[in-house]
Amino acid sequence: MLKIFGLTISDISYSDTINQIKTWVKQAGQHLIVTANPEILLHARSNKDYYNLLNKASLLVPDGTGLILLSYLLGNPLTNGRVIGVNLAKRLLKESVL
Secondary structure, three states, X not given: OEXXXXXXXXXOOHHHHHHHHHHHHOOOOOOOEEEEOXXXXXXXXXXXXXHHXXXXXXXXXXXXXXXXXXXXXXXXXXXXOOOOXXXXXXXXXXXXXX
């Protein structure tokens, strides 16, 4: 887990992200999953409403390589790698989880 601008980026693997989504699909309720990159976080820093939305996300995962690099530079490495939003969406659609 890494805090950037007060937002918590989860250190979760791609497969664990898929499993979490599958669990949520079987339950009632809504969840917001954000595959964050540096541009998203920078925009959130200057836009309060957007920041609040990201802060309420059920899962905020690192999409951008820049976030992985930053985590190492800050001494709190995200060792589970990136969860690329496009790939995540393709896999969810392929498995008909949605």
